Amino acid sequence: MKGRVKAALGVLALLCLAATATISGATPLPDLTGIPARQPEPARTHPPGTTLREVDGGTAFYARFSNALPTDPGYFPVGVWFESALEKDYVAKDLAAGLNTYVVLTPDSDLALVRRSGMYAIPTFQASLASGYALGDEVDMWGGGGDAPWTGKYPGEGDICVPEQAKCGFTVQQQLRAAAPPGAMVYANYGKGVTFWLSDEQSQAFIRRFQDVVSADNYWFTDPNICAKTEGGAINGNVRDLDPEECRLAANYGWTVERIRKLAGGAAPVWAFVEAGHPFEDSPAATTITGPQLRAAVWSSLIHGARGIVYFNHSFGGDCVTQHVLRDCPGDVLPAVTAVNKQIKELAPVLNSPFLDGAATATGPVDSSARLHDGKVYVFAGANRPSGGQASFRLACGGTTAVVIDENRTIPVSDGTFTDTFADGNTVHLYRIEGGGSCGF
Template identity: 75%
Template sequence: MKKNAAAALGALALLGFLGAVAVSGAAPISFHGNQSGETAQPLITPSHPAGTTLRNIDGGAAFYAQFTNPLPGTEDYFPVGVWFESALEKDYVAKDAAAGLNVYVVLTPDSDLELVRNSHMYAIPTFPAARASGFALGDEVDMWAGGGDAIWTGRYPGEGPICEPEQAKCGHTVQRRLKAEAPPGVMKYANYGKGVTFWLGDDQARTFINDYQDVASADNYWFTDPNICAISEGGALNGHLRDLTEEECRLAANYGWTVERVRELAGKDSPVWAFVEVGHPFEDAPSARTITGPQIRAAVWSSLIHGARGIVYFNHSFGGTCVTQHVLRDCPGDARPAVTAVNRQIKELAPVLNAPFLDGAVTGTGPVDHATKLHDGKLYILSAANKHTGGQAEFHTSCGGSSAVVIDENRTLSVTDGKFTDTFADGNAVHLYRIEGGGSCGF
């Protein structure tokens, strides 16, 4: 969440690629090539070119099925959640579903989980519930309790001393205690913040990411946070040498960086979800702002390209023109239309997102990050700008093919000698391709 929602944090707690082929960027992180924990083997079938590697998604396609009352494990399901909502009235739940949401990640304790399940949605609350598909641990514990094993007083931000002694760090103690409260067999989830992504050493951060939950996420709000460009925060992208410029900082590709950071820390067979804000998550300040529709879409796709296995929208605005806890229900503007549109794409492409990566099959030059997927005999290239100004990019696939269908754009590009080019208008540009015609990678 955000720095000046500390009081809300206490109340909330009380309420209970390198996933891509040739992902480019300036982040000084050493990413291991197979973050799913499974050993990637070169393909030896003659239908795939030498040098390509089929790599499973993090956790594998059947990951969720191991838990009690699980999220769906079918290829057409991809988790798209909203953070800390209420589910009390059928009309509101229907409105959430109509926007393409399918899971509530943290719910008010008076929410009706029977209504949630009858609406074909799922819930991950902070309290035990028979109809829940998970259990959420403390939110941003890495920030408000720190990386340490001191005694936890049981208090949350705004309620008095959190750790004992007062200046000690007890975040690991908090998560251990909350983990012990989870019902047996359910999927445990936790979201972290700037401690894991910016401030803590890797050993402390890895403990948070690896030891307490089955699915983790981290929330860095690159488009709206008034402090994130500082050397001590977003400066992580350049080794904490200097503040980021606005062009370096307010960039959709940085949401992908956050996903990569958590995946690199995980180093095991577990999914990482992504957090994207949809409103104005900080009180008004000179550099605080409201995210736009194009920025929402670009942030989501950057996260997916970098291997996120779920999306969670932060749905609260503490400033701007629509102060509310229910942005997607209450606020006019382009947030809800943008979220609805990108969620529709995610639903339609869920089988592709849940399919393996085909590493080594595509190289790209120019200001883009991209991931290559192989599904149902088709090669998909998911790409997004990684520079503020965008620019022209060239893709070369060793799989061949004669054309690249640009999904949802009503255009097709010619592929010649395995190459095609496209233009990315700005830092929010996203293009999704399906390669057709005579390729050698099974299509």
């Protein structure tokens, strides 16, 4: 109460002093009546045609499961397929390569070691320290799209379906799903059945009925058969074989992701598979993926909406036959994997942010997508032609500069447009738009 009285008396004294100064001819207090009141900043609106699109499944997707993968925006799944986690030194090598998730593990793996190392595991067996449960691999190819009884046998063990020529892939996945721990995130990988051979109805049944997270493996750079009319020819409606330049193209990894995302309907995360070695036995048409090819395949997948990356880590031909490519093989693949995984980790909050469709319209031989993160627009672009070329990007959200991430250069934006060169089919550029532009979301 005393404080309020003192404050009131102080105000009264100031008013009296002001009146006295004016009456006595002293310098009057400044007249504030002519200064306009501060106006609130106008609400920013987004340009027509720009739309926010949430990542498939939503940012909190993993939180719905027990012992879940992280929902932290800084986590983006970067996995390796069917590894062993037995020794600390080998797990340390995987960590150094930027891996954070084991997708299928050998049964003798030490999941306590995995967890202590800060990694996550999705095995085909129940384990208290697992962050998911994996179903059968490529069941669409060896089980087919049908509900016939399953013998419980896998390829190479004898008859799979009853009768022998029947299709029982749905039964296989349904029975394996029933063995998953309650509340676990269930994952499955498919192959050429859902991408090339089966009807859309059969493929959609595989993609939507049995698992929570899904992927499909098409090895466009190394598969000796994938360019055939009956396989990769799906890109042109199966009317002809693909020419080598059409087939051995990083952009086709993005095509695979789009195929599975369309079947999934955006309801669940789609992860992408990229081979890290020579996944087929030696033949004139079987090759080993290169470092630049691998990086471009990964980014094509991410541009097209992949919410995780899985590396196929086995080589059955080439110069380094092994089940542990990223631990055993010299060459440019391990440095490429390490570098692209570092980029993914640094950009994870962006990759987990919504797409901003319509924010950047590309003209030229590229696939691209835009994201909105922390008030900034990011544009990711990769060549979709073997020879690359020049591409222009029209920005709907303004900005004065395109910062080319990890390339130590910038490109001025003029009249809402910037242009860049893509040297070949493996070229990828990542841009952050600076200079005050905003879509107002």
